[in-house]
Amino acid sequence: MANSSGNTLDNRTDENIACATENDNTQSKTSGIPLSRKLCYAIGGMPYQMTGSARGFFTQIFLLDVVKMGAFSASIILFLGRAWDAITDPLIGYAVSKSGRTRIGKFIPWIVFTMPLGVLSYVMLWYTPQDTMSPGFSFGWYFIWSCLFDTFMSCYHVPYTSLNMFLGGNEKDRDSATGYRMGMEVFATLAGAAIQGQIVGVHHAKRTHVCSLQNDTEGPSGNQTESLDDKSDTLQNTRTAHLTGALVIGMLYFLCCLVVFLGVKEQLAPLSKLDRLNVSYLTGMKMVVGHTPYVRLVFGVLFASLAFQMAQGNFALFCTHAANMGAYFQHFVLILLTVSTISIPVWQTVLVTIGKKTTIFIGLSFFIPALIVISLVKSSLPAFIIMSMLAGTSLAAFFLLPWSMLPDVVDDFKVKNPSCQDLEPLFYSCYVFFNKFGGGMSVGVSTLVLYFVGYKPGACKHNPEGSWSASGSARPAAAPPVVADKAAEAAGPPAAIKRVSEASSAAPNTSSPLPERPGLI
Secondary structure, eight states, X not given: OOOOTTOOGGGSOOTTOOOOOOOOBOOSOOOOOOHHHHXXXXXXXXXXXXXXXXXXXXXXXXXXXXSOOXXXXXXXXXXHHHHHHHHHHHHHHHHHHHSOOBTTBSSHHHHHHTHHHHHHHHHHHTOOSOSSOOHHHHHHHHHHHHHHHHHHHHHHHHHHHHGGGGSOSOHHHHHHHHHHHHHHHHHHHHHHHHHHHHHHHHHHHHHHHHXXXXXXXXXXXXXXXXXOOTTOHHHHHHHHXXXXXXXXXXXXXXXXXXXXXXXXXXXOOTTOOSOXXXXXXXXXXXXXXXXXXXXXXXXXXXXHHHHHHHHHHHHHHIIIIISSOGGGHHHHHHHHHHHHHHHHHHHHHHHHHHOHHHHHHHHHHTHHHHHHHHHHOTTOHHHHHHHHHHHHHHHXXXXXXXXXXXXXXXXXXXXXXXXXXXXXXXXXXXHHHHHXXXXXXXXXXXXXXXXXXXXXXXXXXXXXHHHHHHHHTTTGGGHHHHHHHHHHHHHOSOSSOOOHHHHHTTSOBOOOOOOOOOOOO
């Protein structure tokens, strides 16, 4: 593609950036992606969502009411942990880009060899080493394991998401693979919440029952911050249940990684060599953040992540302390995620019909009325069920559409900068960075608000300000980021992107296939 000197930064390569000069390593024609490879690839996305779902719904209430950590310390762990996670993503993306191609591929080794460390750190994240821990020890324990798990999960997830560009096939095939992956990831979100929720839910219901008995026996002058005794069977069983759920999810993590290793083989993509990146980290980042359609997309993801994860992180506290529906919490989560799983193929069909930007605008619109109704009708079980279904529909759109638009943006960059190759891991890692940064900011700030209003860890009853805070963190406060996200998504990426296949159709096929390795596909 010829570029004039008057084009904007996203339409050309910056003159000050020296890119690779090789641009002839392309494929003249790509074949479709087998269904078995799509399914194996989709299963590989489940560990990230299973662990993320369990942490998103249960970490906050686990630290506050089970570990008995102060709200301020919990907010620091949640915020700094997510910040660390977000910062490491671009660095790991660059490390993946600099790594060479091996017999089993470029991305598969990262996925396989970091999996055991990820499983271990996830289990330790839910382990309580002592019945009674000092504030400093408990903070250090959970903060260190949180950072370690996030690092190892990034080493798994960044190369996994980058693998989407190297499954073979064309745009339609990749969109189909993304649809399968999103369906599996939403199902994994459901599975993670269900496993942790159902195992822990029984003990959580018992704890709620004990609290209700305490409240019934208190007189008008009773202590509003009375909590369960640290030595009670209920608390010990709840700790054991959290650890059991972590072990089950860790086992599934291992199995999913095994499926990816056996069932997915990396394929060379047009304008990509699966070779070492030959530019510096800062130069590569400058190329990535200088591509305007990509910037618009990631800012849209940032705002949507703020909204969804703010509501997700506070939903357990909202149901328990503001709506008095703690016993139904796990059922609301199952309803929301079941509807979200079912909605994925519906949104996939809609985006093919009316386009991706219009579809995501419609899909995110369902989230705002669901938040408003839930906050206004706090004691109506039917209303909670219906609004959980509506929110699940919107969640499915948020899962599917941005990830479906990301390969288009990367292709747009590759067409306009054909001499700059192997930047895919940086694109995907920066995308994940903004998603995680939005989640960390929302959860950290909302937990910090609980500290300032006097939330008491483990308390059966709270002052009105604490209950209002738990309510407000999960209701219309999350609506403005959704509106901002829709505006960002409407601005880009471009509706009609010239495909990489067009640029590579005339190029000679000088690439060599990856070495054969044992596998299902």
